[in-house]
Amino acid sequence: MLRFYWVIFVNLFRSPHIMGKMKKMTEQVQRYTDLERYQYAQYIVRLLKKTGAIQTEVFGMENIPAEGGYMMYPNHQGKFDAFGIIDTHRQPCTLVMDKAKSYTIFIREALDLLHGKRLDKDDIRQAFSVIQEVTEEVKNGARYILFPEGKYGKENKNVLGEFKPGCFKIALKSKAPILPVALIDSYKVFNSCHLGPVTTQVHYLKPILYEEYRGMRTQELAAMVRERIQEKIDEVTKG
Numbered sequence: 001m002l003r004f005y006w007v008i009f010v011n012l013f014r015s016p017h018i019m020g021k022m023k024k025m026t027e028q029v030q031r032y033t034d035l036e037r038y039q040y041a042q043y044i045v046r047l048l049k050k051t052g053a054i055q056t057e058v059f060g061m062e063n064i065p066a067e068g069g070y071m072m073y074p075n076h077q078g079k080f081d082a083f084g085i086i087d088t089h090r091q092p093c094t095l096v097m098d099k100a101k102s103y104t105i106f107i108r109e110a111l112d113l114l115h116g117k118r119l120d121k122d123d124i125r126q127a128f129s130v131i132q133e134v135t136e137e138v139k140n141g142a143r144y145i146l147f148p149e150g151k152y153g154k155e156n157k158n159v160l161g162e163f164k165p166g167c168f169k170i171a172l173k174s175k176a177p178i179l180p181v182a183l184i185d186s187y188k189v190f191n192s193c194h195l196g197p198v199t200t201q202v203h204y205l206k207p208i209l210y211e212e213y214r215g216m217r218t219q220e221l222a223a224m225v226r227e228r229i230q231e232k233i234d235e236v237t238k239g
Contacts, residue, residue: 003198004079004190007052008105018044022109037113038092044110045087053197054080054189058088060204064179069138070207071171073163073225074181075233076147077156078191079107080200081183085145086114088202095145096134121150131169138174145181146170148222157187158237163226165218172218178208180225182232203232 011018025032025040049056072093074081082095095111099118102111111118117134120126134144148163149156171178184201188194205228213221 002193002195003052006195007048010051011047014047019109022113026109026112026115034092034115037115038086041086041110041113045083048083049087052189055197055199056084056087056202057199058202058204060206061088061090063204063206064089064091065177065207067141068176069141069174070143070177070179071138071174072143072145072179072181073148073167073229074145074183075156075160075229076149076152077158077183077185077187078152078189080189080191081147081152081186082145084183084186084200084202085181089143091143093143093145096130098150117144131173135170135173138170138176144170148225152187152191154191158184158233160226160230160233163222165222168218168221168225171213171221172216175210175214177210178213178221178225180205180208180228182229182236184233184236201236203236205229205232 021040022044025037048054072085072089074085082097086093092114094114094116096117096119097111099120102108102118117130119130134142138144146167148167149161150164150167152161168178182201182203182205184203185198186200188198189200208224213224216224
């Protein structure tokens with residue numbers, strides 16, 4: 001957390017301009033394209049990386065579908081996870097986030113800028129509505145990030161938690177490709193006491209097409225995606 005507050009502190013003088021522009025771009029939907037909003041989000045992430053001595057290595061860019069919508073399912077290690085993907089993912093994408101955690105400083109503005117979705121885990125009707133909305137958007141070409149672990153803790157680090165099967169309803173309903181994403185050392189950025197330069201890794205794995213997972217239950221699909229991410233983490237950290 002120390003690096004998180006340090007990055008916020010050293011960028012305080014930029015905050016009024018950045019926050020103001022994010023709000024403007026969020027509210028003036030007709031004036032700014034999805035690409036323009038996304039590129040501004042990428043600019044902010046790279047600014048945070050520069051002031052926080054953060055490097056991100058990316059692998060498997062060739063695995064990212066060239067067209068159409070898809071669901072990205074990464075492991076969850078901390079506050080930097082989505083930023084690492086946004087930094088390395090060329091085409092505009094957004095995310096589904098736990099509503100309870102979406103209103104902290106900067107996270108709130110960034111989520112709104114990308115027109116992300118807030119999912120209330122305690123409201124079944126609202127959660128169902130969000131799943132339906134995201135499903136339709138993915139069918140129409142949107143690219144979404146959804147963390148199937150749902151949360152992260154001190155124990156996460158490069159260790160996977162349980163993948164919640166319900167997260168994969170969107171993939172099954174939309175019949176879209178699933179892009180597993182393995183994040184490595186992402187926790188070191190904002191969720192550890194590590195203060196020196198840090199390098200994280202984003203691995204885009206081979207996409208799982210609908211033909212491969214058709215007929216599977218959500219539990220089976222969750223296990224498949226988790227296994228593939230685990231294999232990549234083991235390959236990198238233990239190999």
